Amino acid sequence: MNRQIKIIFAATATVALIFPTGCSLNPGYPVSSGVERKMSDTMKTSDKEILYVYGRSGELRSDVPEGLYLWTAAGDSYSGTGWQVFFSDEPKDDAYLAENGLDPLGSFNPGWFYVVEKVESDPDRSIVYVSEMPTGDNPNVVSWIPVTNTDAECYLLKDNETGVIINASYSEAKKLSEDNSGRYTNLGLATRENVVKYGQDVSYHAVAHDFDSGNCAGYADDYRGNGKSR
Amino acid sequence: MDKIKVNKNGQEVEMGLILKFQTAEDGRTYVVYTDNSKDEDGKTNLYSYYYTTNENDLIPVPETEMDVVNEALKQVKENYSANE
Numbered sequence: 012m013n014r015q016i017k018i019i020f021a022a023t024a025t026v027a028l029i030f031p032t033g034c035s036l037n038p039g040y041p042v043s044s045g046v047e048r049k050m051s052d053t054m055k056t057s058d059k060e061i062l063y064v065y066g067r068s069g070e071l072r073s074d075v076p077e078g079l080y081l082w083t084a085a086g087d088s089y090s091g092t093g094w095q096v097f098f099s100d101e102p103k104d105d106a107y108l109a110e111n112g113l114d115p116l117g118s119f120n121p122g123w124f125y126v127v128e129k130v131e132s133d134p135d136r137s138i139v140y141v142s143e144m145p146t147g148d149n150p151n152v153v154s155w156i157p158v159t160n161t162d163a164e165c166y167l168l169k170d171n172e173t174g175v176i177i178n179a180s181y182s183e184a185k186k187l188s189e190d191n192s193g194r195y196t197n198l199g200l201a202t203r204e205n206v207v208k209y210g211q212d213v214s215y216h217a218v219a220h221d222f223d224s225g226n227c228a229g230y231a232d233d234y235r236g237n238g239k240s241r
Numbered sequence: 242m243d244k245i246k247v248n249k250n251g252q253e254v255e256m257g258l259i260l261k262f263q264t265a266e267d268g269r270t271y272v273v274y275t276d277n278s279k280d281e282d283g284k285t286n287l288y289s290y291y292y293t294t295n296e297n298d299l300i301p302v303p304e305t306e307m308d309v310v311n312e313a314l315k316q317v318k319e320n321y322s323a324n325e
């Protein structure tokens with residue numbers, strides 16, 4: 012039977028990841044509640060909770076509010092070196108980024124983000140969790156990450172040999188699993204719950220992304236360490 | 242809703258949206274969620290619902306009507322494979 016079906020939304024990476032192992036389709040359990048995002052609450056706390064993400068052009072918008080600026084350094088994300096996300100209390104130009112071995116944001120669209128959670132209070136380089144700014148018609152749509160980007164979701168993988176839990180994009184997770192049969196266990200999307208659940212062991216990466224959806228906005232490495240992203 | 246909480250065997254469990262689609266013939270909107278749990282065969286459990294007409298309530302899709310959800314999943318898989 013062929014029906015006309017219009018796909019409105021598909022978490023492509025998730026669907027793709029579960030197909031190899033198969034899926035079991037069931038009628039849903041009774042719904043007790045929807046989960047509200049925390050963006051609006053964060054918004055109310057302070058104007059400084061709004062961040063601007065730099066685009067590759069490095070252009071700053073004139074309407075950037077006073078506050079913290081989020082910007083990133085793009086590693087070779089698709090071969091696995093990941094993204095680094097920083098914020099600063101002042102804009103940084105491309106020269107500063109270059110001096111520090113950093114590049115402006117790559118494929119992500121520049122835009123405004125809410126700070127969902129700050130892990131560190133270091134004013135220069137800190138780890139933040141961000142969520143998308145609800146500038147579109149539907150604030151729950153992650154419009155700034157192409158839904159076809161299979162690296163748009165983060166997964167937690169446990170290295171069964173070392174016990175270390177790492178954060179990996181879809182392609183990283185897939186490659187690690189394929190190259191090291193049986194070594195890694197997929198603990199699921201790097202949702203807030205999962206990170207909290209396994210958080211004490213997440214030593215390889217801190218994560219900066221939308222925990223509500225599991226979508227990656229990038230990785231935030233703790234630069235207090237050796238100064239290298241990985 | 243990209244996240245819902247459900248009562249799964251007496252426990253409140255959060256599930257994430259992985260698929261939302263609409264059928265042309267009746268305009269009904271369906272959604273598929275997962276809590277990333279596995280069944281006894283290691284397959285990821287997916288749970289499907291459809292919206293009531295006012296989109297306020299999610300109704301579990303009965304097993305007798307599950308073929309439309311399977312079709313949508315198949316379509317996503319095919320699209321993904323074609324684009325990979």
